[in-house]
Amino acid sequence: MRPNWTRLVAVLAAGTLLAACGQPAKPSSSGVGDQDVATGGRLFSTADSETAKLGADVGPGVFPRTVTHALGKTKLDKKPTRVVVLDSGELDDVLALGVTPVGMATTAGQNGVPSYLADRVKGIPAVGEINNLNLEQIAALTPDLIVGSKLRANDLYPQLSKIAPTVFSIRPGFPWKENLLLIGASLGDETKAVGLLNDYQQRANEVKASVKGTPKVSLLRFLSGNIRLYGNLSFIGVILKDVGLARPANQNINELAAQISKERIDEADADWIFYSSYGAGPSADEKAVTSSGLWAGLGAVKAKHAVPVDDSVWFLGLGPIGAMKVLDDLKKYLG
Template sequence: MQRPHLLIAAIIVAGTISMPAHARDITHAMGVTDVPDDPQRIVVLTNEGTEALLAVGVAPVGAAKSWLGEPWYDHIADQMANVTNVGEESAVNLELLVALEPDLILANKARHEAIYEQLSAIAPTVVSERLRGDWKINMALYTDAIGKGEEGQAALDAYDARIAAISAALGDSLDEEISIARFMGGQTRIYFKDSFSGLTLEQIGFARPATQDKPEFAEQITKERIPEFEGDRLFYFTYETGNGEGNTQAEDWLNDPLWQNLAVVQAGRVHEVSDAVWNTAGGYIAGNLLLDDIENVYGLESTR
């Protein structure tokens, strides 16, 4: 089989990749890139990047596979019906990407720094700095790069306005300390503030238990640390890929005496939510669905 970088070079030499007319310089994590003024064939290589495009009415021609779903999350599947799956964020199929003849690629440094030169040889490539809590920064970069900066900012402003309305409606409920747990195959994590759900809860104005009030992402823990999940309300989600391992882990922990003895459990203030929405998708559409969950749990009127 021909190596991807050799295939890319051969295609460029053969002239079968038509490089678009460039119009604007975009500064990003890997430098400055001249991008087309009105890109028509965009490939996006992160899940949160896909949601950024969809939020401004743009469907990519290719995208990294959703971490859950075949190949897309349920909450975006209808909008992705004609989009080509180019592999996972951490394992991009470069040959398939070349075949799509993109005029712009959106990538992420944490995921794609090692293949940046190959991506840039295929099409102008704009790279966000990091993942985790930075989805709004990334969305602003992505939408600017595709020529939809104003639309992207309008969407982010609407999101912030929605959070402000929810925060105001919650009133004294904001004093509740919110705890977050995630179950995966063979491991359990406690989530902190530099995570998708953690950032959202912080923006709303919720307090976090002292054990989770950290500017970090998450930490794998053992059962002895179950008491660290104590709080006024607990949300948990399970990363289940279909092999049953995530659900087995969740069932084991949820039935453990230490879990059952948590005051928040005994008070009936534990809520199971979607892993895709609260953690894995990490983008604009998921963010709004997370806010829907908050409204439902607290009995608020919809701010949609």
């Protein structure tokens, strides 16, 4: 079962502010927080100012370089070619940037990796699960870069950084764009990362123009013993905002999610409901809810606007490849 994200976000945010006061980040001309002149500027917005401060001290493609990240500074003498990724977001990011990792952490989702990436990662060895990493397996792969996040693997950073240069974002999820830029900075591929996000925003604009009317969209997710309505501080919440889609008041919140019970499923109602279960297949809670009279009485269900979606894309994607697939789904259903 996943950690209590809302509580963890609050703790990490406080720690980040303290770190920022003691060691202020100074963005460089090629840092994550700056305009990239080579691509004509950025078309996209970012969601997390702290992550946006992180980046490299030299221009795109230049090595050696020092990358400022969530747990300090990491020097990279040359462009990394043997990358180990510690979560699904980093996996999506490096693949989008044209890098096939030599090792990856797995999730509790289908096949251990997001389903939409399964064909791209055949043959890549696993290095444990995201919450149970195997350091010996990581070391055996002789990586020259390890990428992950403070939220997932903070306590293992000292050991990981002894194996190879390690770059950590603050957390996965809503800063997914900034995290891509940070990995781009680690690989010397800042320009490519900006280009991917510009392409994403152009596609988001196209989807926005195709949406019929002004629907409110509800995001419902079933976890083990936990039912959530997702808010703005989530991967999918950021995408909905980029498309200009309105949210019900109980989800238009600057939090990851709000928890509800099966008896309060009416709080999930909206013009459209997109829902999924974490893990392999519909959860027991999803089956119980979607077969209940309360569910059948929801306006979205009556209008046939309650849509099951791929959890590994909508909630575990956490990168530009997954984001583009979410946009395709939104276009299909709302366009």
